[in-house]
Amino acid sequence: MTAVLEVNDIRKRFGGITAVDGVSFDVQEGEILGLIGPNGCGKSTLFNCILGQLTPSAGQVKVDGRVVTGLRPSELNRLGVSRTFQLLQVFPKLSVRENLILAGQEHQGSMMSRLFGPSDAGLTGAADQMIGFFKLDHLASEAAGGLSYGQQKLLDAAMAFMGGPRLVLLDEPAGGVNLTMLADLKERLAAINREKRATFVVIEHNMEFVMSLCSRVMVMAEGKVLAMGRPDEVRANPAVIEAYLGH
Ligand code: ADP
Numbered sequence: 001m002t003a004v005l006e007v008n009d010i011r012k013r014f015g016g017i018t019a020v021d022g023v024s025f026d027v028q029e030g031e032i033l034g035l036i037g038p039n040g041c042g043k044s045t046l047f048n049c050i051l052g053q054l055t056p057s058a059g060q061v062k063v064d065g066r067v068v069t070g071l072r073p074s075e076l077n078r079l080g081v082s083r084t085f086q087l088l089q090v091f092p093k094l095s096v097r098e099n100l101i102l103a104g105q106e107h108q109g110s111m112m113s114r115l116f117g118p119s120d121a122g123l124t125g126a127a128d129q130m131i132g133f134f135k136l137d138h139l140a141s142e143a144a145g146g147l148s149y150g151q152q153k154l155l156d157a158a159m160a161f162m163g164g165p166r167l168v169l170l171d172e173p174a175g176g177v178n179l180t181m182l183a184d185l186k187e188r189l190a191a192i193n194r195e196k197r198a199t200f201v202v203i204e205h206n207m208e209f210v211m212s213l214c215s216r217v218m219v220m221a222e223g224k225v226l227a228m229g230r231p232d233e234v235r236a237n238p239a240v241i242e243a244y245l246g247h
């Protein structure tokens with residue numbers, strides 16, 4: 001079986017700093033991979049190298065067996081790869097529905113949306129489906145800027161799923177949200193994975209969130225992969241406990 005995502009020995013240097021220092025892993029269809037590690041260990045930089053926001057100093061990225069290293073984010077969108085950012089990317093003056101439609105337009109032309117997704121005219125319908133899925137119905141016509149921070153994070157995650165992507169990279173989707181919202185987000189991500197067979201990689205600091213949502217967890221430290229395995233294996237790994245979980 002071909003992995004949806006294969007990352008091979010990715011390195012990224014910023015001047016004297018090696019932010020990502022030879023990271024390799026793969027993600028199988030339908031999997032939820034968690035990515036954890038202390039602040040500054042290179043998680044967001046790794047995402048940026050995979051998604052074409054940054055050009056890696058070395059290494060290779062494949063999506064569905066095809067080399068995509070160096071492609072632009074818009075080209076990756078068309079191959080069915082999308083993401084959220086650590087910092088919110090919603091348009092505050094537009095409504096929740098308009099934000100989703102805009103995200104759908106951006107992802108239009110992805111292979112999956114051409115095959116199974118909505119036509120241009122169907123984008124509103126797709127947006128409303130996503131609004132229902134993320135339980136944002138009562139907020140659909142509200143300006144995104146007027147929502148609570150947690151609701152905006154939910155909208156941001158919903159936007160990444162517009163257009164039926166094969167692979168979504170989520171950078172701290174629950175960062176800064178309260179516990180109720182965290183449970184909501186976890187439940188919705190689990191549902192979207194189950195019902196739409198969406199594959200994703202999620203960076204998150206909340207250990208309960210990661211351990212209960214993900215099928216495998218990858219731990220980074222100082223730009224390298226420290227451990228990779230099932231949540232229970234990773235939790236029991238002495239190197240992980242020392243480097244991360246212990247403090
Ligand atoms: P994480 O997401 O795990 O907290 P980052 O990937 O944001 O870590 O950062 C990894 C390291 O790379 C840090 O030392 C950070 O300061 C550095 N870094 C990240 N982006 C840049 C950049 N654009 N220019 C220079 N240094 C950067």
Ligand code: MG
Binds near residue numbers: 043044045086
């Ligand atoms: Mg980060």
